[in-house]
Amino acid sequence: MQMILFKMQGQNYLISADDVEEVVDTIQITKVPLASNWIKGLINLRGTVVTVVGLAELLGIPSSDNNLNILIMKNGEERKGLLIEEVIEVLDIDPTEIQLGSDQDEKHIKGVIAFPDKVANIVDVTDAIF
Structure with a gap:
């Protein structure tokens, strides 16, 4: 399976x-008054208004001012x-390499994969943002 x-x-x-349609460089985000803290605002993506969600806020980690993508x-039809x-890159992952997380307190983290030079958490936020 391919993962980003x-x-x-x-x-x-x-x-x-499979959940990602495309990757775009960060563009001007228009803030939405009174929106939840994880809603960063709205963007105009080729004439379509798209809501932007902050992943850092969903995961409960400190947000960065250096968001590039x-x-x-x-x-379905919703974006x-x-x-x-x-x-960083798109990788082909063997599903048998995924180690399921035993700590259910970390919502949106579905497992971990260990590479020779790094470890990566698998994130699934589809249910949270749609």
């Missing part, structure tokens, strides 16, 4: 490429942007 590897606060994360997530620091 990205960094947040020096940590590596993976998200299923937005993952455009899809769920949402996921603000992240930086996409």
Whole structure:
């Protein structure tokens, strides 16, 4: 299965490429008054208004001022942007390499994969943002 590897606060994360329509560079985000703290605002993506969600706020980690990419997530016809620091690469992952997390307190973290030079948490926020 293909997964997108990205960094947040020096940590590596993976998200299923099946859930991501495209990766775009961060563009001007218009704030929405009285929105939840994890709603960063709205963007105009080629004439379509897309809500942008801060992944750091969903995961409960400190947010960064250095967010370079937005993952455009899809769920049927609905689109949402996921603000992240930086996409590193797209990887082919063998599902048998996934170690399921035993700590259920960390919501949105579905498992861990160990690489020879790094460890990455697998993130699934589709239910939270749609």
